Amino acid sequence: xxxxxxxxxxxxxxxxxxxxxxxxxxxxxxxxxxxxxxxxxxxxxxxxxxxxxxxxxxxxxxxxxxxxxxxxx
Amino acid sequence: xxxxxxxxxxxxxxxxxxxxxxxxxxxxxxxxxxxxxxxxxxxxxxxxxxxxxxxxxxxxxxxxxxxxxxxxx
DNA sequence: TCAGATTAGGGTAATTGGGGAT
DNA sequence: GGTGTCCCAATTACCCTAATCT
Numbered sequence: 514x515x516x517x518x519x520x521x522x523x524x525x526x527x528x529x530x531x532x533x534x535x536x537x538x539x540x541x542x543x544x545x546x547x548x549x550x551x552x553x554x555x556x557x558x559x560x561x562x563x564x565x566x567x568x569x570x571x572x573x574x575x576x577x578x579x580x581x582x583x584x585x586x
Numbered sequence: 587x588x589x590x591x592x593x594x595x596x597x598x599x600x601x602x603x604x605x606x607x608x609x610x611x612x613x614x615x616x617x618x619x620x621x622x623x624x625x626x627x628x629x630x631x632x633x634x635x636x637x638x639x640x641x642x643x644x645x646x647x648x649x650x651x652x653x654x655x656x657x658x659x
Numbered sequence: 660t661c662a663g664a665t666t667a668g669g670g671t672a673a674t675t676g677g678g679g680a681t
Numbered sequence: 682g683g684t685g686t687c688c689c690a691a692t693t694a695c696c697c698t699a700a701t702c703t
Binding site for chain 1: 611613621626627648652654655
């Protein structure tokens, strides 16, 4: 039991670690880092320099891939 | 100048526990403590030695470390 | 005062960042 | 052009017990 939604003074976004995102996409964590560096995905840095990713954004991006996106902008 | 509107921590400031800050950054509470020790984030100690963090400072820090993707089609 | 949950403190493993080469 | 793997250094996560907070 760890599902106790507390700490929501203003509806914060759920964040994911690079490893978690990498697992979702079936890629190497380094690749996720490259996506962030290339600006293809938004990222939040910890004061220590590690990255965190928005779960909603990741899910959206994941859904687009599943739906065969015509990424021709 | 006699009064500074909002530019100073006057009296009441919403304080957050290490656990709450940890949730916002998606890190371990111990990591937040480490940030305080390293001086990366300001902290207030309770008489018992526990740490409390200013909500405004945490929010500001979180905002500054956020890199949003401006994919404004 | 009691009870439950959180935090501090120290120590050790795992993850991550950055660069560079394949 | 994009991805996976190598290196090393830094940051973070999990282990424990005792003290503090609510």
